[in-house]
Amino acid sequence: MTKTPNHQKVVLVGDGAVGSSYAFAMAQQGLAEEFVIVDVIKERTEGDALDLEDATVFTAPKNIYSGDYSDCADADLVVITAGAPQKPGETRLQLVGKNLKIIKSIVKPIVDSGFDGIFLVAANPVDVLTYAVWKFSGFDKSRVIGSGTSLDSARLRVALAKKLNVDPRDVNANIMAEHGDSEFAAYSTATAGGVPVLQLAEEAGLSFDDLLQIEDETRHKAYEIINRKGATFYGIATCLMRISKAILRDENAILPVGAALDGEYGLNDIFIGTPAVINGSGLAKVIEVKLDDREKDLMAKSAATLRQVTADGIAALD
Ligand SMILES: NC(=O)C1=CN([C@@H]2O[C@H](COP(=O)(O)OP(=O)(O)OC[C@H]3O[C@@H](n4cnc5c(N)ncnc54)[C@H](O)[C@@H]3O)[C@@H](O)[C@H]2O)C=CC1
Numbered sequence: 002m003t004k005t006p007n008h009q010k011v012v013l014v015g016d017g018a019v020g021s022s023y024a025f026a027m028a029q030q031g032l033a034e035e036f037v038i039v040d041v042i043k044e045r046t047e048g049d050a051l052d053l054e055d056a057t058v059f060t061a062p063k064n065i066y067s068g069d070y071s072d073c074a075d076a077d078l079v080v081i082t083a084g085a086p087q088k089p090g091e092t093r094l095q096l097v098g099k100n101l102k103i104i105k106s107i108v109k110p111i112v113d114s115g116f117d118g119i120f121l122v123a124a125n126p127v128d129v130l131t132y133a134v135w136k137f138s139g140f141d142k143s144r145v146i147g148s149g150t151s152l153d154s155a156r157l158r159v160a161l162a163k164k165l166n167v168d169p170r171d172v173n174a175n176i177m178a179e180h181g182d183s184e185f186a187a188y189s190t191a192t193a194g195g196v197p198v199l200q201l202a203e204e205a206g207l208s209f210d211d212l213l214q215i216e217d218e219t220r221h222k223a224y225e226i227i228n229r230k231g232a233t234f235y236g237i238a239t240c241l242m243r244i245s246k247a248i249l250r251d252e253n254a255i256l257p258v259g260a261a262l263d264g265e266y267g268l269n270d271i272f273i274g275t276p277a278v279i280n281g282s283g284l285a286k287v288i289e290v291k292l293d294d295r296e297k298d299l300m301a302k303s304a305a306t307l308r309q310v311t312a313d314g315i316a317a318l319d
């Protein structure tokens with residue numbers, strides 16, 4: 002299919018629970034005129050393409066089809082959700098061995114296709130795998146984005162909104178660092194309606210320990226969902242749609258993602274959860290949140306964990 006200047010093409014790699022929910026979210030929003038689905042299970046991608054095209058009658062015209070890596074050649078965005086999910090009780094970091102192998106096998110044929118767009122990675126452990134996509138692709142770090150702490154920040158906003166009895170869209174709060182067990186809530190800069198969350202919490206009778214309890218519940222929410230229904234997918238699918246929209250519509254949106262750092266927070270050579278400006282070129286700028294001393298310490302510890310797992314995981318591949 003020949004692309005006209007306003008025609009946007011997205012390739013989804015990994016058509017499981019997360020990938021198919023993302024495809025549905027993209028169809029609902031009318032984003033990308035061409036949407037290609039790739040998976041090792043070809044029948045699933047064919048079935049999903051046939052199913053999803055029926056939705057376009059009520060949303061926006063879109064060419065949705067099952068494809069392969071050669072379809073990445075003229076894609077604007079490749080979204081990677083291929084990989085094993087956690088079993089109940091399993092941590093994200095425990096997926097590193099098998100999912101690094103999968104990522105390595107995916108990135109090479111995508112790059113070989115001539116792909117020159119932006120990678121968005123969601124498979125876990127997402128910070129490690131985003132780093133690996135960057136290393137294996139040789140792309141500039143601005144063109145490799147992880148879903149990072151987008152979902153965790155959404156969960157924090159939902160939890161705070163319930164406690165403060167406000168709309169979650171009006172809560173501006175970030176979970177930072179690893180998308181996983183060492184993440185933390187940057188409460189010192191969180192606001193709602195321009196007012197510090199710390200102040201609003203106090204007025205609502207919540208102590209800092211109560212806020213730490215909310216942080217802990219946020220950190221463990223994935224486990225709670227996986228214990229009940231085996232996987233999480235609607236939340237992350239919507240986060241991926243939101244990040245995709247910021248890229249495809251060239252929004253300069255500030256979103257929490259998994260970003261490559263270049264000295265911010267005193268860190269280099271790592272992908273980690275932080276707010277960043279996202280536009281048509283990818284990750285335009287990391288927004289460095291002013292952390293307090295407690296948060297700085299948590300950021301450093303989380304980064305050290307990610308570094309170790311990344312180094313061990315990549316060494317084990319060789
Ligand atoms: N970043 C985040 O916030 C979140 C990340 N995840 C992660 O997303 C990943 C996918 O989760 P689910 O969709 O629930 O798993 P799933 O098992 O439902 O789907 C995974 C899909 O990947 C495909 N796949 C495996 N190897 C492949 C390869 N080499 N090439 C192409 N496709 C391949 C499988 O055939 C399957 O369709 C997991 O790693 C999970 O932990 C899940 C939720 C949130």
Ligand SMILES: CC(=O)C(=O)O
Nearest residue numbers: 087093125152223233
């Ligand atoms: C599975 C996962 O990473 C999440 O729901 O946060």
